[in-house]
Amino acid sequence: MDGIIDNDLILARVRALIAESVRQPAAAIPLDARVDGGELGIDSLGLIKLMVRIEEAFDITMPDLAAPGAAPFGSVREVAALVARQVAARQAGGGQ
Amino acid sequence: MTRVAHTRAEREANLRSAADQREHERQAVAAHYEHSPEIFSLVLDSRLAYATGVYEHAGEDLETAQARKYARIAAKLDIRPGQRVLDVGCGWGSNLLYLAQHTEGVFQGITLSAQQREEALRRARAWGVADRVQIDVCHVEDLNLRPESFDAVLFSGSIVHMHNRPAVHQMVGEVLKPGGRVLISDCYFPVQPRGDRDSAATEYIFVEALGYCRLIGLAEELQLMERAGLDILHVEDLTRHYAQTLAHWIDNVRKHRRTIDAMAPGFAAVLQQYMTVARMSFARRTALEYMILATKGAPTVDPGAWPIAQKGGRS
Numbered sequence: 028m029d030g031i032i033d034n035d036l037i038l039a040r041v042r043a044l045i046a047e048s049v050r051q052p053a054a055a056i057p058l059d060a061r062v063d064g065g066e067l068g069i070d071s072l073g074l075i076k077l078m079v080r081i082e083e084a085f086d087i088t089m090p091d092l093a094a095p096g097a098a099p100f101g102s103v104r105e106v107a108a109l110v111a112r113q114v115a116a117r118q119a120g121g122g123q
Numbered sequence: 124m125t126r127v128a129h130t131r132a133e134r135e136a137n138l139r140s141a142a143d144q145r146e147h148e149r150q151a152v153a154a155h156y157e158h159s160p161e162i163f164s165l166v167l168d169s170r171l172a173y174a175t176g177v178y179e180h181a182g183e184d185l186e187t188a189q190a191r192k193y194a195r196i197a198a199k200l201d202i203r204p205g206q207r208v209l210d211v212g213c214g215w216g217s218n219l220l221y222l223a224q225h226t227e228g229v230f231q232g233i234t235l236s237a238q239q240r241e242e243a244l245r246r247a248r249a250w251g252v253a254d255r256v257q258i259d260v261c262h263v264e265d266l267n268l269r270p271e272s273f274d275a276v277l278f279s280g281s282i283v284h285m286h287n288r289p290a291v292h293q294m295v296g297e298v299l300k301p302g303g304r305v306l307i308s309d310c311y312f313p314v315q316p317r318g319d320r321d322s323a324a325t326e327y328i329f330v331e332a333l334g335y336c337r338l339i340g341l342a343e344e345l346q347l348m349e350r351a352g353l354d355i356l357h358v359e360d361l362t363r364h365y366a367q368t369l370a371h372w373i374d375n376v377r378k379h380r381r382t383i384d385a386m387a388p389g390f391a392a393v394l395q396q397y398m399t400v401a402r403m404s405f406a407r408r409t410a411l412e413y414m415i416l417a418t419k420g421a422p423t424v425d426p427g428a429w430p431i432a433q434k435g436g437r438s
Contacts, residue, residue, distance in 0.1 A: 072324040075399045079392050088377060092399060093366065093406035 037085075037114065038107040044084060045069075045103060048077045056103060063100045074100070081106075087113035129312055129320050132330050133337050136286045144286050145262050149235055151334030152284045156236035158387055160215055165379040166372050166394065171215035171242075174280035174308055175365035175412055185371040188364070193221040196277070199357070199416050200304050201424045202228040206274035209233075209298065211263050211291075212281020216243030216256075219277075223252035228274075232258040233266065235284075264290055268298045276305045283309045283336045288347050296351030301420035305353060308361070308414040312338045318409035324400045332397035341413055353417040357426040362405050365412040369402035 038058070046053040049067050060066045063074055078089045087110065100106050128134040136144050163171055168189040176188025177195055196218055202208055204227035210219040213232030220243065223230050230252075234240050240258045247253040263285055276295050285291050295305050312320070319325065329336040345355055376383065376395045383391040404410040416426070 070323055071403075072322070072327050072396075072400065075324070075396050075403075076392075079395050079399070082377065082395075083380065083392065091370070093370075093403045 034107070034111050037111045038104065040084065041081065041107040041110055042103055044080050045077060045106075048073055048080065058104045059102050061100075061102055062106050081110060085110055085114055087117055089113070129338060130325055130329060131321055132326070132335060133286070136335070136337065141264075141287060141290075145264055148284060148286065148335050149262055151330075153235040153334070155333050156214070156234070157238050158390060160238060160242040162383050162386055162390065163215065165382060166375040168217075170217040170221060172217040172279070173214050174217075175361050175368045177361065178364050178367050181367070185368065185375075188368065188371075189217075193218060195414075196279070196306060196308070197222055197225055199306055199414075199424065200275045200277065202226040202275055205229065207231070207272060208275045208277065209268070209273045210277045210279075212278060212284065213239070213243060213258060214280070215239050216246055216258070218279050219243065219256065219258075220246055220250060220252060223247070223256055224250060228255070230256045231273075232256070233261040233263065234258065235260065235262065263294070266294065266298075268294070270297050271300045271303075273298045274300055274303050276303070278305075278307045278309065280309060282307055282344075283338060284334070286335065286337050288337070288339065288344065289350075292347045292351040292353070295348075296353055296419065299353075299419040302423045303419045304356075304422075304424065305348070305417050305419075306415065307344070309412070310336075310338055310365075311341045311344065311411045311413055313408065313411055314340045314342065318404070318407065328397045328400045332393055338410065341411065341415075345415070348415070348417050353419055354422070355415065355417050356422055356424065357414075357416040357429075359414050361412040361414055362408055362410075366402050366405040369398050369405065373398050373402065 042056050042058070043053050045062060045067065046056050049069060056067065062069060069077065075092065078092065082089055128137055139147060160171065163173070167173060168186050170189065170193070172189045172192065175192065176185060177191045178188045200222070202222060206228045208222060208228045208230050210230065210232040213219045213234050216232065219230050219232045222228060232243065237260050240260050243258050244253065247256040264287060276299060282291065299305065348355065373395055376391055376398065380391045405412060
């Protein structure tokens with residue numbers, strides 16, 4: 028994930044991590060499915076584990092789930108976009 | 124008192140004999156704390172407090188918040204020269220050694236982890252207090268202490284691992300001298316259930332990550348203490364402080380993820396996951412953190428005289 032950020036690659040990797048966490052093939056995870064809404068069957072612990080896996084995989088910090096008014100994570104595509112932004116921030120030297 | 128089991132782990136514990144549950148705690152609880160102290164030293168403050176700090180400001184660092192907590196516990200226990208102190212679940216000696224360095228008391232600690240004992244004794248020697256510090260690997264219910272032989276008993280982040288609370292409080296009531304103090308800093312469930320106590324997240328933190336935990340209601344704990352002959356002196360809520368402490372620990376896990384995983388593969392994720400569950404629970408107040416001070420007989424400390432910052436000028 029160093030150098031040029033490939034958003035398609037990030038989306039594929041995020042989708043694969045989500046698929047892994049619900050023990051499904053990646054193709055079975057619709058890109059517009061909400062990650063945190065129960066649509067994919069991810070409970071609160073599953074969501075926490077997924078966030079940690081994403082942080083490990085991309086060497087980034089995801090938003091604080093416990094922050095007051097923390098934004099819900101949205102769709103697979105939106106999570107991937109969030110990851111891409113964090114990866115870009117890290118590569119710009121800012122990190123999080 | 125009817126014993127209401129809040130979680131699956133607790134219901135299972137109720138089905139075991141007392142001896143079997145003790146053995147279960149010895150194995151399951153120790154496992155987490157048997158990880159290398161080197162790992163915890165990357166995550167916790169320099170004295171290795173595995174419990175909440177006390178923050179006066181949002182921007183404070185972990186070291187400052189834990190230093191304030193040590194000083195607060197020292198003030199509450201008010202240990203005089205020669206007084207004997209029992210630290211039940213002393214961990215790596217954070218509070219015990221702070222108290223040994225800042226008072227002239229005599230200290231006995233117990234832990235279920237040989238690693239913790241070794242590290243605490245190493246620190247005791249390095250800090251020149253080993254002659255007043257004894258630490259044993261021992262389950263609280265296996266302690267065989269003389270009645271009225273201690274001036275203070277401390278439980279910091281440890282009583283939550285003990286299923287048989289009536290026996291624990293009975294022991295405290297017996298071993299304290301008249302005027303003795305007991306301090307508990309730990310986690311409680313609100314009486315009116317908030318959140319799912321049988322959720323995968325609860326099971327994860329109480330069983331998978333930490334071996335065995337039994338959260339009860341604050342009033343339940345206080346009543347057990349009163350039944351053991353203790354008078355409650357002071358209770359304060361530190362829930363928000365624990366959420367903040369956990370945020371610092373989680374950031375430290377992130378910072379040292381690779382080093383931790385090199386020492387114990389997969390443990391960084393376990394730490395971050397359980398700490399995130401705990402942080403969310405405290406942030407949402409589905410779990411509460413309290414510090415309790417009680418006395419046997421007439422108190423030697425006076426919480427009524429403790430300062431509370433006044434608003435709107437002097438009265």
